[in-house]
Amino acid sequence: MLTRSAGLTANQRLVLMLYATHKTDRSGAVPVTAAELAAHLGLAPTVFSRTRRQLVAGGWLEESERFGHIRFYRLAPKSTGEQVVVPLRRTGTR
Template sequence: MIRINGGDDVQKLLMKTGHVLTPNQRIVVMVYASSEQNPDGTVMTRALDLATVAGMKPPVFSRTRRELVEEGWLEERGSFGQVKLYRLNPEKIGDIGGRHLHAVGS
């Protein structure tokens, strides 16, 4: 699981993504990092709900998420019906900061 758990984790994640991702991409990464996750890091929350948290229209959120998948920051982890499930890629994020951002069980 890769989940932020405090201000230090937020700052480290922002520094890691600052020069390589667009502002919208950084927001989506932060939303995934702060969302409730399965033990393997998969976020089960619907994209519509995540878009609301991010303050984005659903098509913008979906496009940004697709860009992050193409760039390797997010990875698809299956589906639930027609809903695709994603998690942060531990290879991109896992080396950030304290124990709360390290991949567990992947």
């Protein structure tokens, strides 16, 4: 992940690495509020939220669950290096 994220800013890499190393639920989401995660990194909550939005827009994180106004996020396939495109193959000729 460090190699894949080389083009990100320092804050983006910090947030991404926090999501990569934090305890997750069964869906892969980090069930902790943005305020708690921001405090863990020593970032202002607004900086953390803005950085997380940038990572979502870039395809690094994705929203997993929502409880009222609280959203939880998980690593997106781009972060984990998973293939998201399945190659097509022919099944026969017509």
